[in-house]
Amino acid sequence: MSEEKHHIVPYRMYAIILLVLLVLTFSSIGITHIELGAYTVAGALLFAIVKSYLVLTYFMHLKYDKPYIRIMVLFVFAIFIVVLVITMLDYLYRV
Incomplete structure (x- = not known):
């Protein structure tokens, strides 16, 4: 420390x-x-x-902070974007 x-x-x-x-x-x-x-x-x-x-x-x-923490934050944002895209695609193509 x-x-x-x-x-x-x-x-x-x-x-x-x-x-x-x-x-x-x-x-x-x-x-x-x-x-x-x-x-x-x-x-x-x-x-x-x-x-x-x-x-x-x-x-x-x-x-x-250290670079690996930035990578983890970017990974969380990437997952968030993927979830948003999947949700919007579901909403867009719903019958």
Whole structure:
């Protein structure tokens, strides 16, 4: 445990990420009021992906973790995407 390399993240970085997350949150709320048709949901999902990336990278310190932990997180997201695709295919081709 003492051999682990510690990192110190300044509070300013957390404040900047928090402000970016707040701007993205209000932007994702605002995009729902703009009539974009089918792209409204895609835009809100894009904001959600960026926000989850920021939270995982900075607040959960994934940026400073070992590579195998990043691989495990990517594996979980891959499984999640596969489950979503299977669910949407079932919904799309249901009689």
